[in-house]
Amino acid sequence: MNTNPKLFSKRDLFIILVLAIGLGIWIGLKQLSPAAARAVVLVDGKVYKVIPLNKDAYYKIYRGKTYLMTVQTKPGAIRATYSTNWIFPETETNQVSVATGWISKQGETIISIPNRIVIYTEGLKKKTLYDVMTFQN
Amino acid sequence: MQKIRVVVLSIFTLAVAAIVVFVVIAKRPPQYYVRRGIVFGTNVKIAYATRKKNAKFVVDAMFDELRKLNGIFNPYEPGTDLYKLNHSNGKWMKVNSQLLSVLKYSINFAKETGGEFDPTLGKIIALWGFNTDDPRKWRVPTPAEISDALKHVGYTNVEFKGNEVRLLNGVWVDLEGIVKGYAVDALLAMAKANDEKSTGYVDVGGDIGIIGPKYGKQPWKISIQNPRGMPNSGISYVYLYKGSIATSGDHEKYVIVNGKRYYHTLNPKTGYPSDYFKSVTAISRDGMLSNAFDMAAMVGGPSKIEKWASEFGVAYMAVNENGKILTNSLWKDYENP
Known part of the structure; x- marks a missing residue:
């Protein structure tokens, strides 16, 4: 039988402290841990598909039944290999989405304005050295 | 007694844990709500953090506003306010207050730049096919076509009377530059x-x-796109706590014919691109000034850019046709955090 009138012994306080700090560290790490590498494909501003960037694969993107673009993935990267707006290589015009090439850093994007497609990455270890880019459009 | 002790011990443990969690969360920088999309005929990204916990609501409203603005300012889409103005056959027309405001600003800027910036290039732009995102329609017009279209260009053909506007001489307004x-x-x-x-x-x-x-105290690090690089590659960085930055260039809408690049920023006096710069980036207190300045500078070239930058208080970085980077003294204020 406990005859100690105090509610907490030093041992109890030590346990409280350890548990609280442990919980805090766990929550903190959870906040900081990155998500798995993936690419988010937006069509008309809505999420069309989330593609894991962990394997070699090809995906086709459609609006309804209309084919718009093919993208290729490899671990940690994605690129557009064909876009229906990429039509005039002989005059070097408007190859933007395909000409962007592989994107492998968080913060990079592939954009097709005629097809209203935006592709961006999440959870990649490599990040761009900037927050945002100014460009001619 | 033992039960009470366990209960109180648990409560205290949770309380301390809650305090630790609160401290962890409070120390976290503000979380930005980010939304991307293609609206207003272009790629849009908004990152927003507010203490009011309504970031998504506000950003969604911003996207709605962009759609609304597209319904006012798109000069080539039937039904928009600007389309109706361009097809008003020289009659006075009451216009939307936002259109009136931008139109007045742009005409004033045209006066201040001696017409190097001109919002009445609509017919010339349409002639080149640069009024669409469809590269199959981009082409180099014949000299006769350009000469004919130039007859319908000139900011002095825009007249104001209260909230009414009249376009003379068959000009079409295109406010893309602003x-x-x-x-x-x-x-x-x-x-x-x-x-x-x-x-x-x-x-x-x-x-x-x-x-x-950024996070209430850091500058945003902004990359300036390399006009001859991959779309995600930059040539320089600036650091902004406030203000606006914009870029014009020759590398998004263009055609190459016989090795010559023809791009969509056209000189109102010749109907052709000026070929002074590959790109101009401008930083100023507001978006309209940055936007209008870089468009004007693409046309005005090296002889005008420094003068206008001093007059308007704009920091600029230009890449000339040889790839040389030119900046003014104001630009240096933004080169370091």
Whole structure:
């Protein structure tokens, strides 16, 4: 039988402290841990598909039944290999989405304005050295 | 007694844990709500953080505003306010207050730049096919076609009477050279109206306006796109706590014929591109000025850019046709954080 009138012994306080700090560290790490590498494909501003960037694969993107673009993935990267707006290589015009090439850093994007497609990455270890880019459009 | 002790011990443990969690969360920098999309005929990205917990609501409203602005300012889409004005056959027409405001600003800027910036290039732009995003329609017109279209260009053909506008001589207004900047300013105003201390940025097709410093105290690091590099590659960085930055160039809408590049920023006096710069980036207090300045500088070239930068208080970086980077003294203020 406990005859100690105090509610907490030093041992109890030590346990409280350890548990609280442990919980805090766990929550903190959870906040900081990155998500798995993936690419988010937006069509008309809505999420069309989330593609894991962990394997070699090809995906086709459609609006309804209309084919718009093919993208290729490899671990940690994605690129557009064909876009229906990429039509005039002989005059070097408007190859933007395909000409962007592989994107492998968080913060990079592939954009097709005629097809209203935006592709961006999440959870990649490599990040761009900037927050945002100014460009001619 | 033992039961009470266990209960109290548990409560205290949870309380201390809650305090630790609160401290962890409170120390976290503000979380930005980010939304991307293609609206207003361009790529848009908005990052917004506010203490009011309504970031998504505000950003969604910003996207709605951009759609609304597109319904006013798109000069080539039947039904928009500007389309109706361009087809008003020289009659006085009452126009939307936002259109009136941007039109007045642009005509004033045209006067101040001696017509190097001119918002009445609509017919010339349509002639080149640069009024669409479809590259199959981009072409180099014949000299006769350009000469004919130039007869319907000139900012002095725009007249104002109260909230009415009249376009003379068959001119078509195209506000592409300024309207993205206006959109940036409008979105910044919405962000600040919601929360004066909110932070983030709006990026409307590469025209960027700063809502507030990153995490409330850091500058946003902004890359300037390399006009001859991959779309995600930059040639320089600047650091902005506030203000707006915009870029014009020769590398998005263009055709190459016999090795010569013809791009969509056209000289109102010749109907052709000026070929002075590959790109011009401007930083100023507001989006409209940055946007209009870089368009004017692409046309005006090296002989005008320094003069206008001093007059308007604009920091600039230009890449000339040889790839040399030119900046003014104001630009240096932004080169370091």
